[in-house]
Amino acid sequence: MIRALRRWDRKALLALVLKAMRSPRTLTFLLVDSFLVPVGLRLRGVRVGRGCRFCGFPLITLAPGARITLGDGVVLNSRPDSNPAGLPHPTILAALTPGSAITIGSGTGISGASIVASSSVTVGRRVLIGAGACVWDTDFHPLDPERRRVHATRGATSAAIHIDDEAFVGARSIILKGVTIGAGAVVGGAAVVTKDVVPGTIVAGNPARVVGAVAADSAGARIS
Ligand SMILES: CC(C)(COP(=O)(O)OP(=O)(O)OC[C@H]1O[C@@H](n2cnc3c(N)ncnc32)[C@H](O)[C@@H]1OP(=O)(O)O)[C@@H](O)C(=O)NCCC(=O)NCCS
Numbered sequence: 756m757i758r759a760l761r762r763w764d765r766k767a768l769l770a771l772v773l774k775a776m777r778s779p780r781t782l783t784f785l786l787v788d789s790f791l792v793p794v795g796l797r798l799r800g801v802r803v804g805r806g807c808r809f810c811g812f813p814l815i816t817l818a819p820g821a822r823i824t825l826g827d828g829v830v831l832n833s834r835p836d837s838n839p840a841g842l843p844h845p846t847i848l849a850a851l852t853p854g855s856a857i858t859i860g861s862g863t864g865i866s867g868a869s870i871v872a873s874s875s876v877t878v879g880r881r882v883l884i885g886a887g888a889c890v891w892d893t894d895f896h897p898l899d900p901e902r903r904r905v906h907a908t909r910g911a912t913s914a915a916i917h918i919d920d921e922a923f924v925g926a927r928s929i930i931l932k933g934v935t936i937g938a939g940a941v942v943g944g945a946a947v948v949t950k951d952v953v954p955g956t957i958v959a960g961n962p963a964r965v966v967g968a969v970a971a972d973s974a975g976a977r978i979s
Contacts, residue, residue, distance in 0.1 A: 787811070796825075801848075804829060804861065810837035813846040820853035821872075826861035826880070833867065840926060842867030843887040851893070860920065868924075871895075873913035879938070882918055885926035888942075892916045892932045919954065928963075939969055 792809040799815050804827035811833030817823055825831075832838050833845035847869040850857050855872045859865070860880035868884045870876050873893035884890070893913035897903050902910050914933030918924065922936045925944035936942065936952045943959030943966065952958050957967040 801825065807831070810834050811845055813848055814844075816847075816849035816851060818850055818852050818855065821850035822856040822858075823848050823850050824856070824858045826859060826863070828862045829859050830864040832865065838866040838886055840866070840886045843927075844869070847871070872916075873911065874932075875915045876918075877915070878918045879920035879922070881921050882924070883922075884918075884924045885928070885944070887927040888924050888930070889928070890916055890918070890924070890930045894932065922952075925959075941969060 788809050788811070792812055793803055793807065795812065796803050796815065800817050800823075801815060802822070802824040804825050806828045807825050808828075808830045810831070813831050813833045815823065831846045832842060835842050844867055846865050846867055848857050849869075849871045851871065851873050856875045857870055857872045858875070858877045860878055860882065862881040863878055863884070865884045867886045868888040868890065870878075870890045871893060876890055876892050878884070892915060894911045896908055897910040898912070912932065916930060916932065917935040918930070919936060919938040919940075921939045923941045924930065924936070925942050925946060927944055928942045928946040928948065930936065930942070930948045934948050934951060936948070937954030937956070939955045940952045941957040942948055942952065942963065943957065945961070946959050946963040947961040948958065948963045950962070952963070953965070955969045956965050957969060958964060959966045
């Protein structure tokens with residue numbers, strides 16, 4: 756009886772596995788997202804924390820001597836259908852110069868955003884960064900045309916960016932060099948942020964201006 760049950764269990768289990776393997780989505784999840792992406796990132800030199808989740812391959816640029824660190828439980832969405840808003844491109848993490856660093860805090864989620872560091876970009880814990888947001892600590896090119904003629908990118912100005920815990924960076928916003936976004940602050944969709952954002956405020960527009968404040972009770976409950 757027990758042996759028959761075991762045989763049935765094995766058959767049922769096998770049928771279940773075969774059924775799951777026939778679904779391209781399950782296969783992608785098992786093979787690509789849970790295995791190939793984290794292994795591939797580690798092979799590229801990215802430090803990956805425990806319990807990170809990936810949906811598709813992020814695009815990584817890591818200069819020699821640069822550092823990209825993902826804390827525990829970071830979520831990186833990179834497939835177009837991995838966010839109901841749709842992603843314009845995979846998540847991009849680019850540490851361009853030796854000594855530059857991108858640090859993503861535990862529990863932070865990023866959907867198809869572009870994070871580029873020539874100095875450093877530091878993102879806190881449980882931050883959300885929306886589809887197509889750009890967090891760029893560099894102008895990429897020098898402003899003086901003569902210098903650009905000599906070299907298109909060398910000498911571009913850069914300054915560190917900090918996005919503090921539990922901030923929410925809206926879709927298609929641009930966070931420019933030197934900006935600090937305070938804890939629990941909200942950046943509206945398509946905002947262009949050129950100056951520091953006070954913790955717990957809501958900013959929007961181009962250039963971004965304060966348009967509100969996160970309700971005190973909810974901010975108090977969420978910000979640790
Ligand atoms: C920023 C946001 C969260 C604010 O929501 P809210 O607190 O309900 O703000 P309100 O709708 O009350 O707007 C307050 C003011 O800011 C303005 N405003 C709000 N969002 C704006 C935006 N993205 N750009 C420009 N102005 C904006 C409003 O016009 C309004 O101005 P007024 O006081 O002169 O009338 C919201 O508008 C937003 O941008 N949501 C997008 C979220 C997103 O990108 N999610 C990521 C998906 S992946």
